[in-house]
Amino acid sequence: MKVFGLIAVFVVGLLLLSATQDFPSWGDPRSAASDGEVSSFYIEKTESVTKVPNMVTAVLADFRGYDTMFETVVIFIAGIGIIAVLRNFEGTDSPSDNDNDDDGAGLLARFTCSLILPFIQIFALYVVAHGHHSPGGGFQGGVMFGASYILLALAFGLSKAKQLFSERRTMIFAVIGIFIYVGWGVLCLLLGKEFLNYSVLDSILPGDSMMARSHSMLVVEIGVAFTVTAIMFSMYSNLSTRGRLSKGL
Amino acid sequence: MTEHFPILILLVPLFGALIVVLLGRERPEQCWITSLISLGLSSIISLFTIIVVLSDKVQTIRYRMGGWEPESTVFEVGIELRVDILAALVVFAVTFVGFVNTIYSKTRAEAEAQGKVPFFYALIQLLIVGLCGIVMTNDAFNLYVLIEITSLTSYALIAMGNRRAALSSFNYVIMGTIGASFYLLGVGYLYIKTGTLNIDDIRMVLGNDKLWEHQSIIVAFIFIMLGVWTKMAFFPLHGWLPNAYAYAPSMTGTFMAPLMTKVMVYVMIRVMLWLFGDKFVYSDQHVWGELVIWMSVIAIVAGSLLALARTDIKKMLTYLIVAEVGYMVGGAWLGNVTGQAGAFYHILSDAAMTFCLFIAASIIVLRIGDSRVNAFDNLFRKMPLTMIGFTVGALSMIGLPPTCGFFSKWYLIRGGIEAGQWEYVCALIFSSLVNAVIFFRIFERAYFGNIAGVKEDFSPSDSDANPDTSIKEVPWSMLVPLYIASVSVLLLGIMNRPLFEWIQTALK
Amino acid sequence: MIWQFDIIILIFLVVAAIVSLRLKDLLGASMVFGIYSFLICLLWAEMGAVDVAFTEAAVGAGVSTVIMIATVFSTTRRSKD
């Protein structure tokens, strides 16, 4: 197996290296990909048609919003897939595991966590909301928000975190996130334009059709953030307890 | 309204999946009804899409997500859906099989999903969303995302089975990730040379700039093909498939076996003819044409022989799928329209007959409690209704008229003769003979029972003691899907001429 | 984009990848994988892909490492290779 793997890997590597010889040099601004019409369109026109200076956010949430919708669905699938594979609803598989109480980390860790948790969460909200102008957006902010709950579970024990964010609630939040995203697209459909064509929403949002695109990006980013927050916490709580959700790390 | 059909086909099961998750574990009955309604609605919409596409005015629906018309550029800046008759037919097959399979899941899901019924229905609906999206999208990167959606759902669905299912699911994760990543690499190589991701635009750039001879484009083609072949279990890369489909929960196996590999074959045809263009793929300068035909010959022969060697009926059927993938790859690579159309027609007919056989096999295994062929004594007397459905599927697999298996094989053979690839024609005929041996072995066992004097190391189970009371027919929720599948096998066979003409015109 | 910086991180990346695959202790391997993710996040920030770097910092160095360590704790630390 090792020899076979080595041969396969070297064949693949040599094939890939043989192709790099007719690539443009690294960082060449005149390469086909960087100088192409699509890339130039994104760089030159993004701000004038969507009023969003961060091109990555604009391309992510508007031009290729259909991809991002499925990206959120992928996260959702991972969350419910982990539950489907691992979750043990019958209770514990070995009763002795449940005996010792789960009371998280020591006093110092708890105190530090309770100090920094609010700041993490505020920063996460800032990242979601400020994705139009700076790096960040729904996904990054959602991961950070979910991480704050993971930190809570690590410091105060999973049962404490579950009081705030029970399993049922995580599922509802995850569903709400996708519902916001897809529902926003369906709203465009109901108003008579294509799916995810935000420009038609200027009739219900303040500003012209370009501002409608900008505002809609914020809405779908919030949707992404909901799903990602819920699923990140659900992933951690299932994986750290082998699907029993009774006692954390 | 009609122009929104492509996205509606996707959105209905997506919402269905969300609702099913919200309904929760306490209401399995309502989960079933929700997914039945959503998939039924989705298949009705896809049926209407076929009608719209076949009408005089519209031949190809193009749907631009977000309404991004290319104004200042020639290329698409957003993502585009593209539905022609080929896509519409495959989408209808996917949603319809999903709908029928949901009927079948009614009793099995509660028995096999271990209290996780809503997650099962949610995952299967998201799998259908992914498959339909793969078929309709016209964007190379979006195709990758959707391939990953189908992969992730199928990993989870397979791993819901017993412990061997979990192990085969893990192997599938490894193989599937390698396949999808190879596809992604190939798309990256195309992007670095062409600067666009839209499938039609890439083909245009490749043609206009004469990039065909570039090493990076050739490598991109090889990697995309390797990735797609891994996902469709083409012979040397088939390792993950038999265990995964055989050990998965039965209602998962009946859905994934007919569809997953077939949709990837569709992707392969689309990559060959639309992404790279036939001038590149069938060019005389590349050695691969002949090579792939020989690989498909090996796949057909090896798949058939491996199936012959198995006694477990589900394993046998999974190896037959490996052989059928060989048929379709060979047909698509023959380089003439007859072969391509034959391969495409075989996608539909193979989906129908595999679905039929898998349902029948699952019912039989469920009732007998043993998946070995040796246990099938006197099944025609014990379960006549099930065996009729099984017979239809088996005859189609062997290739007897008027089932669809005969016609698709006929078109493939005609394509092989046109292209002068005699080894491929011989492999097809050989495989039909092997299939005949395999299935008549089962028929003999099931009709006449164990012939006296033949000694076997088979220990009689309880079912032999009182054969007439213990084995009964299954409830209607399993028989109805079986009969729908067998009727569609016959219908596809009877309708072969118009179907084949539609496919041929779309490919030209 | 500073190419000296780029080359140093790229070499460290290869080292981190090999080390995390050679370690016999799975907890250590997961930690080194976190280092690998952090290095690659630096690389992307340096290449101008700030959004990708941000995501990788949150996902690769954060959540992936955490769930990997969670798995190692709830299964086993032992590895034969």
Place this chain on the structure above:
Amino acid sequence: MDPIIANFIEENIVPKFNYWIYVILMMIGLYAMITKNNLIKKLIGMAIFQTAIILFYVSIGVKETGGIPIISHHGPDHHQEAEVHSEESSKNLKHNIIDKDKYANPLPHVLMLTAIVVGVSTLGLALAISQRIHKSFGTLEEDEILNELRPGGHD
């Protein structure tokens, strides 16, 4: 040094150093995925394999002259616009010409955000499956699992 080799390095390795490293990382990851015996190790290899591909994509988008893909009207590159009041400048946006060489190509970044998400989802699901395997087989080593399956397995 041999001039041919020196020439090869000059033309093919130095300007494409990133592409070489990405191939090496990809080979490491692929080798681990194929040959490693421990399931977690296979997954680490898988993550390395995926990041290598992301490295390749991000390298496509780099421009020597380009910065981050966020349009700034107050940066040092836009002296003439910085003088104009910012509200006016947003009104006159259509007249501003954005120099595309100043910004990295945003499209590969967007694609890779999606790929990272797909990667972490696959990793999470695969870890769940390996925990389940550990629950029913008691081990994460592939050869031990296969050994346990052999006596009772009817494969």
